[in-house]
Amino acid sequence: MLTSGVVVSMSNAEATKLYETIIEEVISDSRQDFEDSGIDESTLQELRRVWCEKLSQSGVAKFTWDDEIHHENLGHGHLSVQESMGVLAPDGLLALDSSGGLELPTLSYPTATGDRGHSGGMQLQLPTVLGNDEYDDSTGLMLPRVNQTDGQFELTFETSNAKQLMKKFQVGQADGEFDDDDDSAHDSQDINSDLDDGSDSDKSEGEEGYQEGQIMLCLYDKVQRVKNKWKLTLKEGIANIGGRDYVFQKASGENEW
Amino acid sequence: MSAPVYYEIYRRATIGTTLADALDSLITDQQIQPQLANKILNNFDRVISDLLKSELGIAKSKLTFKGDLHTYRFCDDVWTFIIKNVLIKLTDVSNSGDMLNDNELSVDRFKIVACNARKAGEL
Known part of the structure; x- marks a missing residue:
């Protein structure tokens, strides 16, 4: 778990580049293996697509294909947040404090097995809220009720005052990431609260309390100890820190036992 | 002389776990056999090990x-x-x-x- 004062935007452009290169090389190197097993090219491309999609979902880095996947996924029921979008909790009702606003119909969104989920996607485009003097300080939107307990769902709003709109949205998202400093809405969500909790006790697995993430995988050149001081010389590694991946050529650490 | 052996350690990184997940879903859908998935994971071991080496210079940090x-x-x-x-x-x-x-x-x-x-x- 990160402590305060963390630079959230520590650059990990190298991880993006490395990962994208790995995917291209693994896919092209595997073409012959697929052929030898009598598996056709479309399955290889399917592997690539699913791999990219899962990487994007992991949120460890931003990838060049992220935007494409966003659109592809509309039909699969993903709830994601971009600029000027609102998010609903599974049972969330977000009402904006305004009168005379729009009210969208209640949606019964198909679950993962739903047939409708794959047919070209479901995209709601709310009408533009025109600058009407009477509603000057309100956006006048009432968000639809979405009966969805997993995955992502994307809403696009067009508005002339996106910032104001965002302020009015309360975020009650049970999973996934949302870049909003205001965490107060999470408090009311007991779903997944354990997962959001970074404490070791909940995540411990085995004697050493292994927790997913916060791990570095690499090679060692030297491990030296003088009394209780350990000096580690490492290289060619990947580290997951605070939910993002970083790659490095060399690493060194001095630690006291 | 046998082919070089590569560590499997990077399979535990996100790039590796997501590949394994993707391969698993293809196996579950019976689109590929587990043996082919293993070959792909071996390809992954080689590709990532080589790319992390300094000469190729993607990871310089x-x-x-x-x-x-x-x-x-x-x-x-x-x-x-x-x-x-x-x-x-x-x-x-x-x-x-x-x-x-x-x-x-x-x-x-x-x-x-x-x-x-x-x-x-x-x-």
Whole structure:
């Protein structure tokens, strides 16, 4: 778990580049293996697509294909947040404090097995809220009720005052990431609260309390100890820190036992 | 002379777990056999090990860390460390020279798994 004062935007452009290169090389190197097993090219491309999609979902880095996947996924029921979008909790009702606003119909969104989920996607485009003097300080939107307990769902709003709109949205998202400093809405969500909790006790697995993430995988050149001081010389590694991946050529650490 | 052996350690990184997940779903859908999936994972081991080596130069950053060593273990030529109250500093040197990009992160618990560099890609 990160402590305060963390630079959230520590650059990990190298991880993006490395990962994208790995995917291209693994896919092209595997073409012959697929052929030898009598598996056709479309399955290889399917592997690539699913791999990219899962990487994007992991949120460890931003990838060049992220935007494409966003659109592809509309039909699969993903709830994601971009600029000027609102998010609903599974049972969330977000009402904006305004009168005379729009009210969208209640949606019964198909679950993962739903047939409708794959047919070209479901995209709601709310009408533009025109600058009407009477509603000057309100956006006048009432968000639809979405009966969805997993995955992502994307809403696009067009508005002339996106910032104001965002302020009015309360975020009650049970999973996934949302870049909003205001965490107060999470408090009311007991779903997944354990997962959001970074404490070791909940995540411990085995004697050493292994927790997913916060791990570095690499090679060692030297491990030296003088009394209780350990000096580690490492290289060619990947580290997951605070939910993002970083790659490095060399690493060194001095630690006291 | 046998082909070089590559470590499987990077399969535990996100790029590896997501590949394994994708292969699993193809196996579940009976689109591929597990044997083919294994070959792909071996390809992955080779590709990522080679790409992380300095000559190819994608990963140039340097990382330093300082903290309290909580647990150390050496088994089968693999070091495992658990470090607490770690300050991690990443120096991104990819923009060669003009501006060194220093970033610091504090983590209260961090695990390191490291294989011997001398054996990588050899044997």
